Amino acid sequence: MTALRFPLVCFDLDGTLVDDTIYIWKTLHEAFETDEPARRKAYDDFFGGIISYRDWFEHDLKLLRLAGATKKRVEELLRTLRPMEGAKEAIATLKARGHKVAIISGSLDIVVDHLFGQHLFDHVLINKLHYSPDGQIDGGEPTPYDLVGKAEGLRELARREGLSPDQVAFVGDNENDIWIAQAAGRAIAFNCKSDKLRELCHVEIKTKDLRLVLEHL
Ligand SMILES: [Mg+2]
Structure with a gap:
Protein backbone atom coordinates (compact mmCIF):
# COMPACT_ATOMS: atom_id res chain seq x y z
CA MET A 1 0.00 0.00 0.00
CA THR A 2 1.36 3.41 -0.94
CA ALA A 3 1.99 5.77 1.98
CA LEU A 4 -0.58 8.53 2.20
CA ARG A 5 0.67 12.00 1.34
CA PHE A 6 -1.77 13.48 3.91
CA PRO A 7 -2.42 10.93 6.67
CA LEU A 8 -4.49 13.48 8.61
CA VAL A 9 -7.30 15.53 7.10
CA CYS A 10 -8.82 18.34 9.19
CA PHE A 11 -12.15 19.94 8.44
CA ASP A 12 -13.75 23.16 9.54
CA LEU A 13 -17.36 22.58 10.64
CA ASP A 14 -19.76 25.48 9.97
CA GLY A 15 -20.19 26.07 6.24
CA THR A 16 -17.81 23.20 5.42
CA LEU A 17 -19.14 19.96 6.94
CA VAL A 18 -22.46 21.63 7.77
CA ASP A 19 -24.70 23.36 5.27
CA ASP A 20 -27.30 26.03 6.15
CA THR A 21 -25.10 27.97 8.56
CA ILE A 22 -22.08 30.23 8.07
CA TYR A 23 -21.34 30.43 11.80
CA ILE A 24 -23.54 28.53 14.30
CA ARG A 79 -32.78 19.86 13.35
CA THR A 80 -33.01 22.53 10.62
CA LEU A 81 -29.32 22.04 9.72
CA ARG A 82 -28.06 19.41 7.31
CA PRO A 83 -24.67 17.85 6.71
CA MET A 84 -23.00 19.26 3.60
CA GLU A 85 -23.73 17.32 0.43
CA GLY A 86 -21.30 14.39 0.26
CA ALA A 87 -19.88 15.00 3.76
CA LYS A 88 -20.61 11.57 5.24
CA GLU A 89 -19.46 9.79 2.08
CA ALA A 90 -16.23 11.81 1.95
CA ILE A 91 -15.44 11.02 5.61
CA ALA A 92 -16.19 7.31 5.11
CA THR A 93 -13.98 7.17 1.99
CA LEU A 94 -11.09 8.94 3.72
CA LYS A 95 -11.28 6.53 6.66
CA ALA A 96 -11.45 3.53 4.34
CA ARG A 97 -8.31 4.78 2.60
CA GLY A 98 -6.58 4.96 5.99
CA HIS A 99 -6.63 8.72 6.67
CA LYS A 100 -7.32 10.06 10.14
CA VAL A 101 -10.14 12.64 10.07
CA ALA A 102 -10.54 15.61 12.42
CA ILE A 103 -12.64 18.68 13.09
CA ILE A 104 -10.99 21.94 14.17
CA SER A 105 -13.72 24.51 14.69
CA GLY A 106 -14.99 27.48 16.67
CA SER A 107 -18.51 26.05 16.41
CA LEU A 108 -20.15 23.97 19.16
CA ASP A 109 -19.91 20.27 20.07
CA ILE A 110 -23.71 19.93 19.94
CA VAL A 111 -23.59 20.52 16.17
CA VAL A 112 -21.20 17.59 15.70
CA ASP A 113 -23.26 15.41 18.06
CA HIS A 114 -26.49 16.21 16.27
CA LEU A 115 -25.36 15.89 12.64
CA PHE A 116 -22.57 13.33 12.70
CA GLY A 117 -21.70 11.96 16.14
CA GLN A 118 -18.22 12.48 17.54
CA HIS A 119 -17.39 8.80 16.88
CA LEU A 120 -17.01 9.49 13.15
CA PHE A 121 -13.89 11.55 13.86
CA ASP A 122 -10.47 10.69 15.24
CA HIS A 123 -10.15 14.15 16.84
CA VAL A 124 -12.64 16.94 17.52
CA LEU A 125 -11.30 20.31 18.69
CA ILE A 126 -14.33 22.50 19.35
CA ASN A 127 -16.19 24.60 21.96
CA LYS A 128 -18.21 22.55 24.46
CA LEU A 129 -21.65 23.57 25.67
CA HIS A 130 -23.04 22.44 29.03
CA TYR A 131 -26.69 22.20 30.03
CA SER A 132 -28.02 22.11 33.57
CA PRO A 133 -30.25 19.15 34.58
CA ASP A 134 -33.34 21.29 33.92
CA GLY A 135 -32.24 21.93 30.33
CA GLN A 136 -30.84 25.47 30.62
CA ILE A 137 -27.55 26.56 29.06
CA ASP A 138 -25.09 26.33 31.92
CA GLY A 139 -21.76 27.58 30.57
CA GLY A 140 -19.27 25.43 28.76
CA GLU A 141 -15.64 25.00 27.85
CA PRO A 142 -14.17 27.34 25.23
CA THR A 143 -11.77 25.91 22.67
CA PRO A 144 -8.24 27.31 22.55
CA TYR A 145 -8.25 26.44 18.84
CA ASP A 146 -10.39 29.07 17.11
CA LEU A 147 -9.23 31.83 14.72
CA VAL A 148 -5.41 32.18 15.01
CA GLY A 149 -5.56 29.21 17.40
CA LYS A 150 -6.91 26.93 14.65
CA ALA A 151 -3.38 26.75 13.24
CA GLU A 152 -2.08 25.65 16.64
CA GLY A 153 -4.87 23.05 16.71
CA LEU A 154 -3.55 21.62 13.45
CA ARG A 155 0.01 21.54 14.80
CA GLU A 156 -1.23 19.89 18.02
CA LEU A 157 -3.05 17.13 16.10
CA ALA A 158 0.00 16.63 13.85
CA ARG A 159 2.09 16.09 17.02
CA ARG A 160 -0.46 13.63 18.41
CA GLU A 161 -0.32 11.65 15.15
CA GLY A 162 3.47 11.84 14.84
CA LEU A 163 3.26 13.88 11.64
CA SER A 164 4.69 17.17 10.43
CA PRO A 165 2.13 19.95 9.71
CA ASP A 166 3.12 19.56 6.07
CA GLN A 167 1.49 16.09 6.13
CA VAL A 168 -1.84 17.53 7.27
CA ALA A 169 -4.54 18.71 4.88
CA PHE A 170 -7.25 21.21 5.79
CA VAL A 171 -10.64 22.01 4.27
CA GLY A 172 -12.45 25.23 5.21
CA ASP A 173 -14.70 28.00 3.99
CA ASN A 174 -14.17 31.36 5.65
CA GLU A 175 -12.05 34.15 7.21
CA ASN A 176 -11.44 32.27 10.47
CA ASP A 177 -9.66 29.56 8.45
CA ILE A 178 -6.93 31.85 7.10
CA TRP A 179 -4.33 30.95 9.74
CA ILE A 180 -4.92 27.20 9.70
CA ALA A 181 -4.87 27.13 5.90
CA GLN A 182 -1.37 28.61 6.03
CA ALA A 183 -0.24 25.97 8.52
CA ALA A 184 -1.47 22.99 6.43
CA GLY A 185 0.50 21.02 3.84
CA ARG A 186 -2.53 21.22 1.59
CA ALA A 187 -5.32 23.76 2.05
CA ILE A 188 -8.61 23.40 0.23
CA ALA A 189 -11.11 26.24 0.05
CA PHE A 190 -14.63 24.82 -0.10
CA ASN A 191 -17.93 26.70 -0.38
CA CYS A 192 -15.63 29.69 0.13
CA LYS A 193 -16.83 33.13 1.33
CA SER A 194 -13.41 34.74 1.77
CA ASP A 195 -11.21 36.09 -1.05
CA LYS A 196 -8.22 35.98 1.26
CA LEU A 197 -8.75 32.31 2.08
CA ARG A 198 -9.35 31.49 -1.59
CA GLU A 199 -6.05 33.15 -2.55
CA LEU A 200 -3.90 31.29 -0.08
CA CYS A 201 -5.41 27.83 -0.52
CA HIS A 202 -3.80 25.37 -2.94
CA VAL A 203 -7.16 24.26 -4.31
CA GLU A 204 -10.65 25.77 -4.49
CA ILE A 205 -13.78 23.68 -4.88
CA LYS A 206 -16.79 25.73 -5.94
CA THR A 207 -19.37 22.95 -6.22
CA LYS A 208 -21.01 22.20 -2.89
CA ASP A 209 -20.16 18.49 -2.77
CA LEU A 210 -17.50 17.38 -0.31
CA ARG A 211 -16.73 14.22 -2.28
CA LEU A 212 -14.85 16.56 -4.64
CA VAL A 213 -12.10 17.03 -2.05
CA LEU A 214 -11.14 13.34 -2.30
CA GLU A 215 -9.12 13.65 -5.51
CA HIS A 216 -6.93 16.34 -3.87
CA LEU A 217 -6.03 14.23 -0.84
MG1 LIG B 1 -16.64 27.70 8.54
Whole structure:
Protein backbone atom coordinates (compact mmCIF):
# COMPACT_ATOMS: atom_id res chain seq x y z
CA MET A 1 0.00 0.00 0.00
CA THR A 2 1.36 3.41 -0.94
CA ALA A 3 1.99 5.77 1.98
CA LEU A 4 -0.58 8.53 2.20
CA ARG A 5 0.67 12.00 1.34
CA PHE A 6 -1.77 13.48 3.91
CA PRO A 7 -2.42 10.93 6.67
CA LEU A 8 -4.49 13.48 8.61
CA VAL A 9 -7.30 15.53 7.10
CA CYS A 10 -8.82 18.34 9.19
CA PHE A 11 -12.15 19.94 8.44
CA ASP A 12 -13.75 23.16 9.54
CA LEU A 13 -17.36 22.58 10.64
CA ASP A 14 -19.76 25.48 9.97
CA GLY A 15 -20.19 26.07 6.24
CA THR A 16 -17.81 23.20 5.42
CA LEU A 17 -19.14 19.96 6.94
CA VAL A 18 -22.46 21.63 7.77
CA ASP A 19 -24.70 23.36 5.27
CA ASP A 20 -27.30 26.03 6.15
CA THR A 21 -25.10 27.97 8.56
CA ILE A 22 -22.08 30.23 8.07
CA TYR A 23 -21.34 30.43 11.80
CA ILE A 24 -23.54 28.53 14.30
CA TRP A 25 -23.12 31.34 16.83
CA LYS A 26 -24.67 33.83 14.40
CA THR A 27 -27.45 31.36 13.56
CA LEU A 28 -28.24 30.92 17.28
CA HIS A 29 -28.16 34.64 18.06
CA GLU A 30 -30.48 35.39 15.16
CA ALA A 31 -32.88 32.55 15.92
CA PHE A 32 -33.23 33.51 19.60
CA GLU A 33 -33.04 37.27 18.96
CA THR A 34 -30.40 37.91 21.59
CA ASP A 35 -29.53 41.42 22.75
CA GLU A 36 -27.95 42.84 19.57
CA PRO A 37 -26.03 45.83 21.07
CA ALA A 38 -24.61 43.60 23.83
CA ARG A 39 -23.62 40.96 21.29
CA ARG A 40 -22.00 43.58 19.03
CA LYS A 41 -20.07 45.11 21.94
CA ALA A 42 -18.63 41.75 22.98
CA TYR A 43 -17.61 41.04 19.38
CA ASP A 44 -15.88 44.42 19.12
CA ASP A 45 -14.26 44.00 22.55
CA PHE A 46 -12.87 40.59 21.60
CA PHE A 47 -11.48 41.71 18.25
CA GLY A 48 -10.24 44.91 19.89
CA GLY A 49 -8.22 42.87 22.38
CA ILE A 50 -10.23 44.10 25.39
CA ILE A 51 -11.74 40.75 26.42
CA SER A 52 -10.47 37.15 26.07
CA TYR A 53 -12.02 34.44 23.93
CA ARG A 54 -13.28 32.81 27.13
CA ASP A 55 -14.95 36.08 28.19
CA TRP A 56 -16.58 36.39 24.77
CA PHE A 57 -17.72 32.74 24.82
CA GLU A 58 -19.23 33.00 28.32
CA HIS A 59 -20.83 36.36 27.52
CA ASP A 60 -22.53 35.01 24.39
CA LEU A 61 -23.76 31.87 26.15
CA LYS A 62 -25.29 34.09 28.80
CA LEU A 63 -27.03 36.18 26.13
CA LEU A 64 -28.45 33.00 24.61
CA ARG A 65 -29.63 31.74 27.97
CA LEU A 66 -31.30 35.08 28.75
CA ALA A 67 -33.02 34.96 25.35
CA GLY A 68 -34.58 31.57 26.20
CA ALA A 69 -32.25 29.23 24.32
CA THR A 70 -33.02 26.07 26.27
CA LYS A 71 -31.69 22.62 25.33
CA LYS A 72 -35.04 21.73 23.81
CA ARG A 73 -35.21 24.87 21.66
CA VAL A 74 -31.55 24.62 20.59
CA GLU A 75 -32.14 21.02 19.51
CA GLU A 76 -35.16 22.13 17.46
CA LEU A 77 -32.91 24.63 15.70
CA LEU A 78 -30.20 22.01 15.11
CA ARG A 79 -32.78 19.86 13.35
CA THR A 80 -33.01 22.53 10.62
CA LEU A 81 -29.32 22.04 9.72
CA ARG A 82 -28.06 19.41 7.31
CA PRO A 83 -24.67 17.85 6.71
CA MET A 84 -23.00 19.26 3.60
CA GLU A 85 -23.73 17.32 0.43
CA GLY A 86 -21.30 14.39 0.26
CA ALA A 87 -19.88 15.00 3.76
CA LYS A 88 -20.61 11.57 5.24
CA GLU A 89 -19.46 9.79 2.08
CA ALA A 90 -16.23 11.81 1.95
CA ILE A 91 -15.44 11.02 5.61
CA ALA A 92 -16.19 7.31 5.11
CA THR A 93 -13.98 7.17 1.99
CA LEU A 94 -11.09 8.94 3.72
CA LYS A 95 -11.28 6.53 6.66
CA ALA A 96 -11.45 3.53 4.34
CA ARG A 97 -8.31 4.78 2.60
CA GLY A 98 -6.58 4.96 5.99
CA HIS A 99 -6.63 8.72 6.67
CA LYS A 100 -7.32 10.06 10.14
CA VAL A 101 -10.14 12.64 10.07
CA ALA A 102 -10.54 15.61 12.42
CA ILE A 103 -12.64 18.68 13.09
CA ILE A 104 -10.99 21.94 14.17
CA SER A 105 -13.72 24.51 14.69
CA GLY A 106 -14.99 27.48 16.67
CA SER A 107 -18.51 26.05 16.41
CA LEU A 108 -20.15 23.97 19.16
CA ASP A 109 -19.91 20.27 20.07
CA ILE A 110 -23.71 19.93 19.94
CA VAL A 111 -23.59 20.52 16.17
CA VAL A 112 -21.20 17.59 15.70
CA ASP A 113 -23.26 15.41 18.06
CA HIS A 114 -26.49 16.21 16.27
CA LEU A 115 -25.36 15.89 12.64
CA PHE A 116 -22.57 13.33 12.70
CA GLY A 117 -21.70 11.96 16.14
CA GLN A 118 -18.22 12.48 17.54
CA HIS A 119 -17.39 8.80 16.88
CA LEU A 120 -17.01 9.49 13.15
CA PHE A 121 -13.89 11.55 13.86
CA ASP A 122 -10.47 10.69 15.24
CA HIS A 123 -10.15 14.15 16.84
CA VAL A 124 -12.64 16.94 17.52
CA LEU A 125 -11.30 20.31 18.69
CA ILE A 126 -14.33 22.50 19.35
CA ASN A 127 -16.19 24.60 21.96
CA LYS A 128 -18.21 22.55 24.46
CA LEU A 129 -21.65 23.57 25.67
CA HIS A 130 -23.04 22.44 29.03
CA TYR A 131 -26.69 22.20 30.03
CA SER A 132 -28.02 22.11 33.57
CA PRO A 133 -30.25 19.15 34.58
CA ASP A 134 -33.34 21.29 33.92
CA GLY A 135 -32.24 21.93 30.33
CA GLN A 136 -30.84 25.47 30.62
CA ILE A 137 -27.55 26.56 29.06
CA ASP A 138 -25.09 26.33 31.92
CA GLY A 139 -21.76 27.58 30.57
CA GLY A 140 -19.27 25.43 28.76
CA GLU A 141 -15.64 25.00 27.85
CA PRO A 142 -14.17 27.34 25.23
CA THR A 143 -11.77 25.91 22.67
CA PRO A 144 -8.24 27.31 22.55
CA TYR A 145 -8.25 26.44 18.84
CA ASP A 146 -10.39 29.07 17.11
CA LEU A 147 -9.23 31.83 14.72
CA VAL A 148 -5.41 32.18 15.01
CA GLY A 149 -5.56 29.21 17.40
CA LYS A 150 -6.91 26.93 14.65
CA ALA A 151 -3.38 26.75 13.24
CA GLU A 152 -2.08 25.65 16.64
CA GLY A 153 -4.87 23.05 16.71
CA LEU A 154 -3.55 21.62 13.45
CA ARG A 155 0.01 21.54 14.80
CA GLU A 156 -1.23 19.89 18.02
CA LEU A 157 -3.05 17.13 16.10
CA ALA A 158 0.00 16.63 13.85
CA ARG A 159 2.09 16.09 17.02
CA ARG A 160 -0.46 13.63 18.41
CA GLU A 161 -0.32 11.65 15.15
CA GLY A 162 3.47 11.84 14.84
CA LEU A 163 3.26 13.88 11.64
CA SER A 164 4.69 17.17 10.43
CA PRO A 165 2.13 19.95 9.71
CA ASP A 166 3.12 19.56 6.07
CA GLN A 167 1.49 16.09 6.13
CA VAL A 168 -1.84 17.53 7.27
CA ALA A 169 -4.54 18.71 4.88
CA PHE A 170 -7.25 21.21 5.79
CA VAL A 171 -10.64 22.01 4.27
CA GLY A 172 -12.45 25.23 5.21
CA ASP A 173 -14.70 28.00 3.99
CA ASN A 174 -14.17 31.36 5.65
CA GLU A 175 -12.05 34.15 7.21
CA ASN A 176 -11.44 32.27 10.47
CA ASP A 177 -9.66 29.56 8.45
CA ILE A 178 -6.93 31.85 7.10
CA TRP A 179 -4.33 30.95 9.74
CA ILE A 180 -4.92 27.20 9.70
CA ALA A 181 -4.87 27.13 5.90
CA GLN A 182 -1.37 28.61 6.03
CA ALA A 183 -0.24 25.97 8.52
CA ALA A 184 -1.47 22.99 6.43
CA GLY A 185 0.50 21.02 3.84
CA ARG A 186 -2.53 21.22 1.59
CA ALA A 187 -5.32 23.76 2.05
CA ILE A 188 -8.61 23.40 0.23
CA ALA A 189 -11.11 26.24 0.05
CA PHE A 190 -14.63 24.82 -0.10
CA ASN A 191 -17.93 26.70 -0.38
CA CYS A 192 -15.63 29.69 0.13
CA LYS A 193 -16.83 33.13 1.33
CA SER A 194 -13.41 34.74 1.77
CA ASP A 195 -11.21 36.09 -1.05
CA LYS A 196 -8.22 35.98 1.26
CA LEU A 197 -8.75 32.31 2.08
CA ARG A 198 -9.35 31.49 -1.59
CA GLU A 199 -6.05 33.15 -2.55
CA LEU A 200 -3.90 31.29 -0.08
CA CYS A 201 -5.41 27.83 -0.52
CA HIS A 202 -3.80 25.37 -2.94
CA VAL A 203 -7.16 24.26 -4.31
CA GLU A 204 -10.65 25.77 -4.49
CA ILE A 205 -13.78 23.68 -4.88
CA LYS A 206 -16.79 25.73 -5.94
CA THR A 207 -19.37 22.95 -6.22
CA LYS A 208 -21.01 22.20 -2.89
CA ASP A 209 -20.16 18.49 -2.77
CA LEU A 210 -17.50 17.38 -0.31
CA ARG A 211 -16.73 14.22 -2.28
CA LEU A 212 -14.85 16.56 -4.64
CA VAL A 213 -12.10 17.03 -2.05
CA LEU A 214 -11.14 13.34 -2.30
CA GLU A 215 -9.12 13.65 -5.51
CA HIS A 216 -6.93 16.34 -3.87
CA LEU A 217 -6.03 14.23 -0.84
MG1 LIG B 1 -16.64 27.70 8.54
